[in-house]
Amino acid sequence: MDYEMTVVRLERLDGVSVAHARRELFDAIDRSETDVQLDLAAVEWVDRLGLALLAAAHERAHRRGHHLVVQRAHPRLRRILAVTRLTRVLHLQPA
Numbered sequence: 001m002d003y004e005m006t007v008v009r010l011e012r013l014d015g016v017s018v019a020h021a022r023r024e025l026f027d028a029i030d031r032s033e034t035d036v037q038l039d040l041a042a043v044e045w046v047d048r049l050g051l052a053l054l055a056a057a058h059e060r061a062h063r064r065g066h067h068l069v070v071q072r073a074h075p076r077l078r079r080i081l082a083v084t085r086l087t088r089v090l091h092l093q094p095a
Contacts (some may be wrong), residue, residue, distance in 0.1 A: 006032040009039040013050030021050070025057050029064060035091075036061055041072035051084055058089050067091045
């Protein structure tokens with residue numbers, strides 16, 4: 001059986017936007033029959049709330065038997081994910 005790929009594009013991952021981003025991302029994970037592709041091309045900065053959201057979204061997808069796959073992450077964002085060790089759990093596509 002073929003499934004459509006689920007792609008979520010976020011522009012911000014900070015305290016101002018995290019509630020909206022959480023709804024959008026969790027809804028996509030809950031509806032998806034496959035891995036969720038998270039396009040972060042527009043996100044250059046993330047704060048602690050955004051990092052917590054990424055970790056929670058990963059866990060939610062994992063519980064459903066799927067992966068949260070981060071696409072097109074800005075180099076600055078990749079460094080933040082590496083420093084916080086989220087690269088150990090998140091699936092990052094090569095730049």
